[in-house]
Amino acid sequence: GESVGLHLPTLSVQEGDNSIINCAYSNSASDYFIWYKQESGKGPQFIIDIRSNMDKRQGQRVTVLLNKTVKHLSLQIAATQPGDSAVYFCAENMNSGYSTLTFGKGTMLLVSP
């Protein structure tokens, strides 16, 4: 599922599967990237971040991969659970000295039991 245009792409998986959510970021000057999870009625929740001097970072059940050559970011969720169902956003921060995030359009992840 890649976030493009105004449509909200949907990724449907079965419980226990691994999920991969993709994101194309916009600015080659961006030096910091964050993945957020947003559940209905809530604000975005921080999942994992990565700086531009890295190409991979792992957390608990999640891995973020960064490919600066093609300006691509991905979020891998291992052993996806129904509680992972939400909209996932990637966000980038340019090295501007300001705490300003530019968000992708989001991908909806639906996990079936």
Added chain:
Amino acid sequence: KAGVTQTPRYLIKTRGQQVTLSCSPISGHRSVSWYQQTPGQGLQFLFEYFSETQRNKGNFPGRFSGRQFSNSRSEMNVSTLELGDSALYLCASSTKVDYGYTFGSGTRLTVV
């Protein structure tokens, strides 16, 4: 520690009115940013405050304004409300040191 607190959670206003939204950041966080979220445009940056100074502003009309107080609490104001201002308004805070942006649950504004 307590998270980012936004009040009120829901608001219904009439076109032409003005509205003020409040955000209390995590204790110790000096940077507060505001975002507008709509189904059509997604999450868009409004402005960022640090130590009571607006450091950056997004591409929104002058009807949208904000401020930050000495205790880092922030308010945003929208004057002369339009139907298109209906959105979820989100506040995020960070220390700026670790870029750990934490969002509040937002204020859902409906303009009728």
